[in-house]
Amino acid sequence: MCGIVGYVGPRPSQDILLAGLARLEYRGYDSAGVAVIDGDGSLGMRKKAGKLAVLRDSLADAPLPDGSTGIGHTRWATHGGPTDVNAHPHLADDDKLALIHNGIIENFSALREELLADGVVFRSETDTEVAAALLGREYAGNGGDLELAFRSVVNRLEGAFTLLAMHQDHPGLVVGARRNSPLVIGLGEGENFLGSDVAAFIEHTRKALAIGQDQIVSITPDAVTVVDFAGTPVQPEPFDVSWDAAAAEKGGWSSFMAKEVAEQPEAVANTIRGRIQDGQVVIPELDGLDELFLGINRVIITACGTASYAALVGKYAIEQWARVAVDVELAHEFRYRDPVIGADTLVVSISQSGETMDTLMAVKYARERGARTLSICNTQGATIPRESDAVVYTHAGPEVAVASTKAFSAQITALLLLGLHMGRVRGAVADASVDVAELAALPEKIASVLEGEQEHVTQLAGWMADTRSVLFLGRHVGYPIALEGALKLKEISYIHAEGFAAGELKHGPIALIEPGQPVFVLVPSPRHSALVHSKVVSNIQEIRARGARVIVIAEVGDAAVLPFADEVIHIPLAGAMFEPLLAVVPLQIFAMALATAKGLDVDQPRNLAKSVTVE
Numbered sequence: 279m280c281g282i283v284g285y286v287g288p289r290p291s292q293d294i295l296l297a298g299l300a301r302l303e304y305r306g307y308d309s310a311g312v313a314v315i316d317g318d319g320s321l322g323m324r325k326k327a328g329k330l331a332v333l334r335d336s337l338a339d340a341p342l343p344d345g346s347t348g349i350g351h352t353r354w355a356t357h358g359g360p361t362d363v364n365a366h367p368h369l370a371d372d373d374k375l376a377l378i379h380n381g382i383i384e385n386f387s388a389l390r391e392e393l394l395a396d397g398v399v400f401r402s403e404t405d406t407e408v409a410a411a412l413l414g415r416e417y418a419g420n421g422g423d424l425e426l427a428f429r430s431v432v433n434r435l436e437g438a439f440t441l442l443a444m445h446q447d448h449p450g451l452v453v454g455a456r457r458n459s460p461l462v463i464g465l466g467e468g469e470n471f472l473g474s475d476v477a478a479f480i481e482h483t484r485k486a487l488a489i490g491q492d493q494i495v496s497i498t499p500d501a502v503t504v505v506d507f508a509g510t511p512v513q514p515e516p517f518d519v520s521w522d523a524a525a526a527e528k529g530g531w532s533s534f535m536a537k538e539v540a541e542q543p544e545a546v547a548n549t550i551r552g553r554i555q556d557g558q559v560v561i562p563e564l565d566g567l568d569e570l571f572l573g574i575n576r577v578i579i580t581a582c583g584t585a586s587y588a589a590l591v592g593k594y595a596i597e598q599w600a601r602v603a604v605d606v607e608l609a610h611e612f613r614y615r616d617p618v619i620g621a622d623t624l625v626v627s628i629s630q631s632g633e634t635m636d637t638l639m640a641v642k643y644a645r646e647r648g649a650r651t652l653s654i655c656n657t658q659g660a661t662i663p664r665e666s667d668a669v670v671y672t673h674a675g676p677e678v679a680v681a682s683t684k685a686f687s688a689q690i691t692a693l694l695l696l697g698l699h700m701g702r703v704r705g706a707v708a709d710a711s712v713d714v715a716e717l718a719a720l721p722e723k724i725a726s727v728l729e730g731e732q733e734h735v736t737q738l739a740g741w742m743a744d745t746r747s748v749l750f751l752g753r754h755v756g757y758p759i760a761l762e763g764a765l766k767l768k769e770i771s772y773i774h775a776e777g778f779a780a781g782e783l784k785h786g787p788i789a790l791i792e793p794g795q796p797v798f799v800l801v802p803s804p805r806h807s808a809l810v811h812s813k814v815v816s817n818i819q820e821i822r823a824r825g826a827r828v829i830v831i832a833e834v835g836d837a838a839v840l841p842f843a844d845e846v847i848h849i850p851l852a853g854a855m856f857e858p859l860l861a862v863v864p865l866q867i868f869a870m871a872l873a874t875a876k877g878l879d880v881d882q883p884r885n886l887a888k889s890v891t892v893e
């Protein structure tokens with residue numbers, strides 16, 4: 279959940295670190311800090327509670343001495359509140375050594391006791407300072423070998439961590455390690471970088487190396503070495519970053535979220551590109567896996583948050599097209615029960631970041647239990663795809679706003695592709711031409727919703743800025759979209775919101791309806807199922823009879839809903855499985871506009887972080 283950046287090279291590091299942190303701030307934004315080793319070989323450090331801007335202002339008022347070796351951190355608090363003292367870096371060895379950390383050191387209490395008994399005095403409440411103190415003690419005890427000391431420390435830590443450290447006696451060296459938490463290397467000319475993800479150094483280089491689990495990396499201006507926790511050399515895996523620095527910038531947009539909502543046609547088009555051949559869906563990354571798709575009798579899709587709602591849409595599509603049973607499991611629930619899985623189960627994980635700890639642990643668990651694993655991921659070189667048997671990348675580009683939008687659309691697109699691919703391989707889809715044409719038409723239809731409904735929905739949100747609760751109802755694939763609409767609103771506008779399966783209404787939630795209660799209803803096309811459509815229309819009448827203010831999302835020309843709706847938001851005609859990608863757009867715009875009307879920061883909502891790398 280924290281963002282980490284490291285630099286060694288010929289340039290002053292402070293601005294490079296701050297620019298890297300600005301790009302990583304989505305990972306955590308309750309405090310930030312940097313440390314640099316200056317030309318005279320002394321270590322300077324500054325850290326501040328609050329957003330990065332607070333640290334920036336402090337450094338502008340009183341800059342640290344220039345230094346070309348540095349580390350920087352942006353924090354999402356776990357152990358100890360967001361204060362100056364608890365911010366990273368943490369210092370040790372008489373303040374000559376600085377260390378930053380992302381993750382949770384689970385055995386920090388025992389280590390802290392051990393260090394206290396040794397006379398160490400702690401300044402903060404963090405687990406991180408324990409790692410710093412341990413490193414300082416090892417370093418002092420081994421005659422000043424930082425890499426050796428680092429190896430000894432990581433072998434004593436339990437939990438999840440990415441650590442970076444440097445010592446003023448070794449200018450030009452930053453050492454890092456990772457276990458269940460992300461770290462990538464950026465390769466420059468006469469300079470090298472470390473970052474939680476490539477955004478940390480994208481403006482300097484697009485050449486990167488992925489570091490595996492339980493590995494330690496040392497960077498100097500001219501060299502990169504990687505070893506495992508036993509000290510055995512390892513060859514890191516090179517990859518080129520496919521997007522450029524501009525993709526991770528706000529451009530002229532008011533927020534990253536606004537930009538990312540608008541980028542959905544492109545995100546969907548890029549995810550489809552290269553995966554349709556001769557009118558059929560063929561996912562090249564899945565070549566050679568036909569036997570797997572023929573051999574399974576069950577699919578479990580596991581994910582968290584928004585990705586789990588994409589998974590629910592995937593369940594409907596894969597079951598329909600591939601005729602195999604699909605269950606959707608929240609990753610943190612799946613792993614802690616005793617699921618019946620084995621070699622005939624395909625566990626599909628979905629993650630934008632590829633680093634969500636709950637999802638990562640579910641994937642590892644599934645593998646240990648003999649299941650086959652496939653991940654759908656938006657981030658190259660991330661841990662979850664590296665831990666899976668196969669990966670289908672979404673190509674949404676970097677998603678910076680905490681509230682996921684374009685990644686969600688790309689995830690549904692990838693699941694639709696997977697369903698059609700599996701359907702073809704399993705011989706369950708006789709003719710996919712209509713669905714393939716629907717897929718190809720999606721980007722244009724999403725663009726038309728963006729264009730046609732932006733103003734209307736924004737106006738609606740403005741009128742509802744004082745609303746205290748909003749409900750969302752849907753059936754079939756509209757149900758996950760109701761859940762997603764509610765989550766978007768909760769996340770960024772802090773308004774109570776609930777999504778329900780419309781059929782569930784009469785089993786309890788209808789008690790919530792009182793005069794004036796706003797309810798969004800996702801109406802499926804009557805062309806897909808007159809029966810399901812008529813059931814939703816009945817649900818609308820039921821809530822309207824109790825005074826609800828009904829806002830309907832329905833396809834153009836659906837006259838049946840008009841008499842019962844206070845507001846109608848139109849989406850273009852589309853196949854049943856494709857409607858979610860259109861219906862979600864007004865809900866994203868609504869949440870964003872409502873939060874904006876309340877004067878809230880839509881990109882960095884309170885208490886949240888973009889990638890949840892703790893369990």
Ligand code: M6R
Binds near residue numbers: 585630
């Ligand atoms: O990176 P992931 O897709 O694994 O993240 C999963 C959830 O944490 C994420 O979708 C979260 O729910 C978003 N903030 C929703 O907007």
